[in-house]
Amino acid sequence: MSEAALPVVLRVPQADRASTIRYFARRNPRMILGGALVLTWLALAVFAPFIAPYDPIKVNPTDALLPPSAGHLLGTDDLGRDMLSRILWGSRISLSVGLISVGIGFFVGVTLGLAAGYLGGTFDLVVMRGIDALLAFPALVLAIAITSALGPQIQNAMIAIGIVAIPAYARLTRGQVLAVRSREFIVAARTIGATPLRVVMRHIFPNVTNALIVQATLSTAFAILAEAALSFLGLGPQPPLPSWGQDINYSIRYLPNLKWWMSVGPGLAIFSAVFAFNFLGDALRDALDPRLRRSG
Amino acid sequence: MIRYILRRLVLMIPVALLVTVGVFILVRLSPGDPALVFAGEERDPNALAAIREQMGLDQPIPVQYVVWLGHLAQGDLGRSFQTHQRVLEAVTERLPATLELGLAALLFSTSVALIVGILSAVKRNSIVDLLSTSITLAGVSFPSFFLGIVLILLFAYIIPGRIFPPGGYVPLTQDAGDNLRRLVLPAVTLATASLAVNLRQVRSSLLDVFGHDYMRTARAKGLRERTVIARHALKNALIPVVTLIGIQIGAIIEGAFITEQIFFWPGIGRLAVQAIPSSDYPVVQGVVLISAFSYMFSTLIVDIVYAWLDPRISYEAATA
Numbered sequence: 001m002s003e004a005a006l007p008v009v010l011r012v013p014q015a016d017r018a019s020t021i022r023y024f025a026r027r028n029p030r031m032i033l034g035g036a037l038v039l040t041w042l043a044l045a046v047f048a049p050f051i052a053p054y055d056p057i058k059v060n061p062t063d064a065l066l067p068p069s070a071g072h073l074l075g076t077d078d079l080g081r082d083m084l085s086r087i088l089w090g091s092r093i094s095l096s097v098g099l100i101s102v103g104i105g106f107f108v109g110v111t112l113g114l115a116a117g118y119l120g121g122t123f124d125l126v127v128m129r130g131i132d133a134l135l136a137f138p139a140l141v142l143a144i145a146i147t148s149a150l151g152p153q154i155q156n157a158m159i160a161i162g163i164v165a166i167p168a169y170a171r172l173t174r175g176q177v178l179a180v181r182s183r184e185f186i187v188a189a190r191t192i193g194a195t196p197l198r199v200v201m202r203h204i205f206p207n208v209t210n211a212l213i214v215q216a217t218l219s220t221a222f223a224i225l226a227e228a229a230l231s232f233l234g235l236g237p238q239p240p241l242p243s244w245g246q247d248i249n250y251s252i253r254y255l256p257n258l259k260w261w262m263s264v265g266p267g268l269a270i271f272s273a274v275f276a277f278n279f280l281g282d283a284l285r286d287a288l289d290p291r292l293r294r295s296g
Numbered sequence: 297m298i299r300y301i302l303r304r305l306v307l308m309i310p311v312a313l314l315v316t317v318g319v320f321i322l323v324r325l326s327p328g329d330p331a332l333v334f335a336g337e338e339r340d341p342n343a344l345a346a347i348r349e350q351m352g353l354d355q356p357i358p359v360q361y362v363v364w365l366g367h368l369a370q371g372d373l374g375r376s377f378q379t380h381q382r383v384l385e386a387v388t389e390r391l392p393a394t395l396e397l398g399l400a401a402l403l404f405s406t407s408v409a410l411i412v413g414i415l416s417a418v419k420r421n422s423i424v425d426l427l428s429t430s431i432t433l434a435g436v437s438f439p440s441f442f443l444g445i446v447l448i449l450l451f452a453y454i455i456p457g458r459i460f461p462p463g464g465y466v467p468l469t470q471d472a473g474d475n476l477r478r479l480v481l482p483a484v485t486l487a488t489a490s491l492a493v494n495l496r497q498v499r500s501s502l503l504d505v506f507g508h509d510y511m512r513t514a515r516a517k518g519l520r521e522r523t524v525i526a527r528h529a530l531k532n533a534l535i536p537v538v539t540l541i542g543i544q545i546g547a548i549i550e551g552a553f554i555t556e557q558i559f560f561w562p563g564i565g566r567l568a569v570q571a572i573p574s575s576d577y578p579v580v581q582g583v584v585l586i587s588a589f590s591y592m593f594s595t596l597i598v599d600i601v602y603a604w605l606d607p608r609i610s611y612e613a614a615t616a
Contacts, residue, residue, distance in 0.1 A: 133314035136592045138550035145584040148572045149322040232441050267442030275437035
């Protein structure tokens, strides 16, 4: 009697990334909170033209240096400009510099890391020495040096912060490529004739995405802080454009007169935006990348 | 060990050269003609040509780089376009102020991080622990310039009695008391970011160590809790903290850029920040180079100390 071959279907539960995130979100309220804070800031930036009660640039001498009141919730500056409106409009600059510079660092860093890790040899050696040279500078000093050389403009601040962000992505990606390069599934892909580009994009890159998402969130926090520091030093957007760092620098001259609202509004804006991305990044790290999880 | 140090030094050479190339290129990227900036009001073409020749700007870029590197090797960082003072001299004049501020900040952040970090790890989930995790969370996101302003507002203007002055500097040799009074606010401002990082590290590496078998053994031997923590836990937990502190020493100049600007502290950071708007490139270039080299050097020292403190780290693996 011949045994009928029973069709055995083993259903291996496939945990895709979306469901992993949902699973952890239930157990990780910090991620929900961080995400909500980030989304709030993004929404404020996108809708600033509709929410902001006043023109952020128009000078209005009759309203100069008013303390917070119902008419001006966060007060006005010495030119009578509404601080709340300047903060809301300023968020567009801060967040766009943050996101675009992280985009630059991400794109260049990941490409270099993938290429260096996969190709190896002289290319790897040259690229990694270049990355070492970038890491030899303290991050903020490098950003200041690049922006002061290129000229104080928003675009140049984005480029400078983007360049500063490159090493982290390049090293992270290269390390991951080296870890999986000789694994069976890569060898198998090569054996069946996959092109190097396909091997890198389809088989290697997915292994590093989780760590990259975490890195991107945390480096957005750094980028917003760095943009604020550059603007504080006069290397970001130029007056009369509303910018958090620059507004804080401008407010220093009014400290002896106790016009505290000129500093406190923009300061809390920077803090809460940076905190939102740091908080979300930490929560995502715990959820997506257990190897990087901190103890305690 | 000596072989390891030598290897690290040799590996540093190409990186250091790349750093000099990077700094050189940055200045050449700058818009504007350095000769025009140097000349000030002078617009006579012949005089400008003479200045260009004197500054070597008529040479091809690679030649200019080699000449500049040669000067650099002899400690010559050029002259300030504005004051015509030697850059090295300007930096050395301001170094004591920056070092004083940096070391005071480091002392503050390290001692607070150790005390609060140990307490919060030992008494987990207590009020101290809650305080410590809040400082950690807020400290890394709080912009130092905003903290500086809040401190000035509170201690120089709002709280009566003007406990601390809003800024300025008096040399230690001139009036030690006044010097220290003016040091407090900038040092606390500068220390906050590193305090958050150090505190997190002290707490998490102590908690890591607490789980090890040798801790249980030490307690089982009947040692007092204080001895267990001081002798067995701290010694092992502090290795990563030493690394962090080493790197922070190298990054003192980085923090000085912002803090010195807020508090009118006449150090290296303020020198560079004031040179930026007037396109005084030799000064910016000099300060950036010095800060990069001190950062690289401290990273090297940290690696060596790390390998020495923790014999499990193989020199071969560390250099690979």
